[in-house]
Amino acid sequence: MGQGVLRRYAEYLPLTPRTPMITLGEGETPLVKSRHLVKEVGCDELYLKLEGCNPTGSFKDRGMVVAVAKALEAGSTSIICASTGNTSASAAAYAAYCGLVAIVLVPKGEVAKGKLAQAMACGARVLTVNGNFDEALKIVRDLTQRHPIYLVNSVNPYRVEGQKTAAFEVVDDLGDAPDYLCIPVGNAGNITAYWKGFVEYHRAGKAKSLPRMMGFQAAGAAPIVLGAPVAKPQTVASAIRIGNPASWEGALRARDESTGLIAAVSDEEILEAYRLLARTEGVFCEPASAASVAGLLKLARTGWTFQGKRVVCVITGTGLKDPDLATQQARGEFQEVAADLRAVEDVLLSLNIGVRAG
Ligand code: AN7
Numbered sequence: 423m424g425q426g427v428l429r430r431y432a433e434y435l436p437l438t439p440r441t442p443m444i445t446l447g448e449g450e451t452p453l454v455k456s457r458h459l460v461k462e463v464g465c466d467e468l469y470l471k472l473e474g475c476n477p478t479g480s481f482k483d484r485g486m487v488v489a490v491a492k493a494l495e496a497g498s499t500s501i502i503c504a505s506t507g508n509t510s511a512s513a514a515a516y517a518a519y520c521g522l523v524a525i526v527l528v529p530k531g532e533v534a535k536g537k538l539a540q541a542m543a544c545g546a547r548v549l550t551v552n553g554n555f556d557e558a559l560k561i562v563r564d565l566t567q568r569h570p571i572y573l574v575n576s577v578n579p580y581r582v583e584g585q586k587t588a589a590f591e592v593v594d595d596l597g598d599a600p601d602y603l604c605i606p607v608g609n610a611g612n613i614t615a616y617w618k619g620f621v622e623y624h625r626a627g628k629a630k631s632l633p634r635m636m637g638f639q640a641a642g643a644a645p646i647v648l649g650a651p652v653a654k655p656q657t658v659a660s661a662i663r664i665g666n667p668a669s670w671e672g673a674l675r676a677r678d679e680s681t682g683l684i685a686a687v688s689d690e691e692i693l694e695a696y697r698l699l700a701r702t703e704g705v706f707c708e709p710a711s712a713a714s715v716a717g718l719l720k721l722a723r724t725g726w727t728f729q730g731k732r733v734v735c736v737i738t739g740t741g742l743k744d745p746d747l748a749t750q751q752a753r754g755e756f757q758e759v760a761a762d763l764r765a766v767e768d769v770l771l772s773l774n775i776g777v778r779a780g
Contacts, residue, residue, distance in 0.1 A: 474740030488584030507537030576611025589619025608662030614672025638717030
């Protein structure tokens with residue numbers, strides 16, 4: 423049984439004796455060794471940190487468990503967030519588990535189906551806002567100034583505290599920090615959290631080195647790369663369709679202190695990585711998650727050398743979140759067949775897998 427993020431990393435978290443040690447089994451996610459993409463990148467070892475294996479299917483659960491525990495500790499009875507989908511799914515689940523009311527604001531028509539389904543199933547009050555994520559976040563920030571509703575977006579520092587535990591796990595698994603950590607960047611809470619985690623573990627003597635932080639934004643939603651907010655962010659990766667990241671400063675600090683970079687990847691590059699991950703590694707993730715691998719591949723193809731290096735890509739969410747995109751990307755790759763042995767044999771004949779005409 424997983425002990426959960428609060429128990430496992432208690433000594434690194436801002437807990438008190440009154441913090442309830444809740445868990446839905448978040449954390450302890452697999453670090454899977456790449457067998458194919460590693461060759462394409464030309465590095466020594468490539469690992470995929472499968473954050474889609476968290477209870478609600480994304481990394482958000484690490485931070486949410488800490489934020490919700492602190493909400494309970496403070497005596498709050500309701501929590502609220504703006505979200506491109508995963509934060510709302512996570513908030514809804516932990517609220518249900520803890521008997522809290524969850525209110526989630528999501529940009530209308532821009533959230534992947536699986537995420538909306540999760541939030542509704544867990545009983546959240548789902549408000550679809552006629553605007554984008556940045557506008558929704560502004561509203562909930564203002565709201566929580568005026569009303570006793572607990573804010574669980576990553577501007578809440580407890581979210582970042584919880585999310586930093588993913589960096590601890592990477593070091594615990596590898597015995598040290600990797601040379602490079604590749605990660606998608608949306609609101610920039612996660613890159614901020616990973617860097618905090620690596621730095622704290624390094625200070626505690628748990629890691630000998632620090633990684634270079636390589637953040638990737640979608641080209642149509644790349645305010646940090648451009649150096650200015652994007653009013654109408656656009657990308658197929660709806661999770662990172664964010665034009666004015668709340669943790670902008672944290673992302674710059676992670677980039678600069680680690681001598682890393684934050685770069686943009688196109689939707690085509692994201693979708694290529696999305697398909698490659700599924701077809702060559704068996705890792706079915708959501709498009710935003712593929713941005714980390716898309717960025718790494720892009721660097722490798724444009725002259726960066728990763729020879730002798732150990733690289734980790736954070737795969738932030740599961741592909742089941744966005745079934746529409748998955749089926750659209752795989753168009754034509756199933757075929758109907760009669761419920762008949764010969765009919766199936768006929769189909770297999772054409773596949774060149776050793777089935778012969780009888
Ligand atoms: C799968 O759920 O912002 O840079 O509201 O769902 O920490 O924002 C989601 C972000 C990457 C970007 N991958 O992380 C939300 C939300 C996935 C995500 C990100 C998100 P941040």
